[in-house]
Amino acid sequence: MPDITIMESKKIAVLSGKGGTGKTFVSVNLADAAGTSAYIDCDVEEPNGHLFFKPEITAEEKVAVKIPVVDHDLCTGCRKCTEFCRFNALAYLKDKVKVLEDICHSCGGCALVCPQEAIYEKDMAIGKVEIGKSQQTKTLSGMMGIGKASGVPIIKRLLELGSHEDLTIIDCPPGSACVTMESIKDADFCVLVAEPTLFGVHNLAMVHELVNLFKIPFGAVLNKCTDGENPAEKYCDDNDIKILGKFDYDKEMGRQNSQGEIISRVDKTYNKKFTELLYAILEEVK
Known part of the structure; x- marks a missing residue:
């Protein structure tokens, strides 16, 4: 048509x-x-649009978020970071702050409240996006890694990639x-x-x-x-x-x-x- x-x-x-x-x-x-047209599958926990389109994949990229890392040489154990984290992704165990990466929501707040500047951030992959083509339809699909806290960053990336259609x-x-x-x-x-x-x-x-x-x-x-x-x-x-x-x-x-x-x-x-x-x-x- x-x-x-x-x-x-x-x-x-x-x-x-x-x-x-x-x-x-x-x-x-x-x-x-x-x-x-463009089709964006934002159901990143269980994407299945690709099962219908069966697209030829033309590009793929990882999606990462920032995860805190604690410099234990600088940390004084004040626990302001653990008190701040509403997701309980930081715990003070055996005189050290431990980061529970799988439940961290990457808000960056712990680094901001640390008075010793003992927290910095690293990238952690949480999933990927795939771009493909099926006849006249451009397909964009996101897949969230198992056990990751949130698919929102993947959805944001999908919508960015499809924003010019x-x-x-x-x-x-x-x-x-x-x-x-x-x-x-x-x-x-x-x-x-x-x-x-x-x-x-x-x-x-x-x-x-x-x-x-x-x-x-x-x-x-x-x-x-x-x-x-x-x-x-x-x-x-x-x-x-x-x-x-x-x-x-x-x-x-x-x-x-x-x-x-x-x-x-x-x-x-x-x-x-x-x-x-x-x-x-x-x-x-x-």
Whole structure:
């Protein structure tokens, strides 16, 4: 299909209050249906967009954070650093300050409060980012190292690398924690993906509250819809949330999705649906 013309650079964040709603399904197919676009997988704890795009990796880089190192010759054992650290990443053991690197959040505060200037910093890798290409879609994916405290630095780097694209689809981490906040903070529009269950509505309410807090325009996409009652649709109606699109429960689509197929590439009907959804989103952010 021809590229969708974007007059100004747009960042569309796709989020959901829980995993399994179809957030990545919507993100991947929106990016593909757009023609030329960038897809950023910010779910750095469990990225899976690459399973669909199967990109040719063109670049890779490590992401590091600053971790404190204690010069024990200068340290007097005043314990101001251990008292300051709210994450308990510093402990005074056997007359020495010990740094627990895996729970350090790299705030740099311990070095600032040390009166002896006995703390300096070193780099510690916490993950990596990969840049790739899949047909007309540029893919950017972050992977957080096992046991690391926070994926926020990786998300920041991903968004920096994708900041110059005309159309960027941001596949956010599920939920409403700090990694999700980092993913949406500069978005022009948020798409809230919900499923038709009471549990799904509870989590839709969480991300609804989040986008309102950030004052970002938003709309909803309802996935796995059936002929029965749809609590997610009722929630949207009750809260004046515009429903931008609906996708019915479809066993064949589910089968292809489970096999890592991008359904907008292999099914003309779904390509049309996602193209229409993208136009509806872009109309909202004009």
